[in-house]
Amino acid sequence: MPSGLPEFLDPWRCADSEAEFTGLLALARFPRLRGLLSEADGHVTFRLRFSRDLARRAVVRGDVRARLRLICQRCLGPLEHTVEETFTLALVQGLDEMHRLPDRYEPLLAVGEIVRPLELLEDEMLLALPQIPTHPVGECEPDGVSSTGAEGLDDEATGESRPFAVLAGWRGRSRD
Numbered sequence: 628m629p630s631g632l633p634e635f636l637d638p639w640r641c642a643d644s645e646a647e648f649t650g651l652l653a654l655a656r657f658p659r660l661r662g663l664l665s666e667a668d669g670h671v672t673f674r675l676r677f678s679r680d681l682a683r684r685a686v687v688r689g690d691v692r693a694r695l696r697l698i699c700q701r702c703l704g705p706l707e708h709t710v711e712e713t714f715t716l717a718l719v720q721g722l723d724e725m726h727r728l729p730d731r732y733e734p735l736l737a738v739g740e741i742v743r744p745l746e747l748l749e750d751e752m753l754l755a756l757p758q759i760p761t762h763p764v765g766e767c768e769p770d771g772v773s774s775t776g777a778e779g780l781d782d783e784a785t786g787e788s789r790p791f792a793v794l795a796g797w798r799g800r801s802r803d
């Protein structure tokens with residue numbers, strides 16, 4: 628499914644021309660995100676709109692949606708998680724500019740004239756993930772803890788039946 632999203636773009640020029648990109652991207656194209664998933668099937672739906680605000684700042688408004696299968700850090704099983712993020716970024720070229728931004732903007736550091744929009748979307752999704760993804764408390768058990776009554780089995784094994792002793796006796800007799 629083509630997304631129409633270029634691999635690289637010049638964000639300043641996009642802002643001047645009010646460029647807009649929407650589409651679908653395979654989850655498999657986001658390498659950092661993929662590493663956190665139990666399965667990388669599925670797609671990311673996105674929209675990116677570049678513009679200039681009243682102060683002539685280059686701004687990117689966007690949203691990104693995806694249904695992810697994370698890995699529960701308690702039981703290591705799959706954990707469904709829906710990302711639905713809306714963001715407003717302002718392009719900055721350095722830390723000074725970043726600190727002067729109004730609160731309504733998140734800074735997007737764009738030194739030079741190249742941004743990888745895929746990385747931008749990936750950053751936003753990673754920020755939207757729980758720090759330590761787990762199922763709700765009580766819905767799963769830690770990985771490696773099992774409750775198969777091993778003690779009961781041990782009791783039976785130490786009973787009066789002694790198969791090796793029986794075998795030894797049989798061998799001794801057969802040699803007589």
Ligand SMILES: [Zn+2]
Pocket residue numbers: 699700701702703704761762766767768
């Ligand atoms: Zn779990």
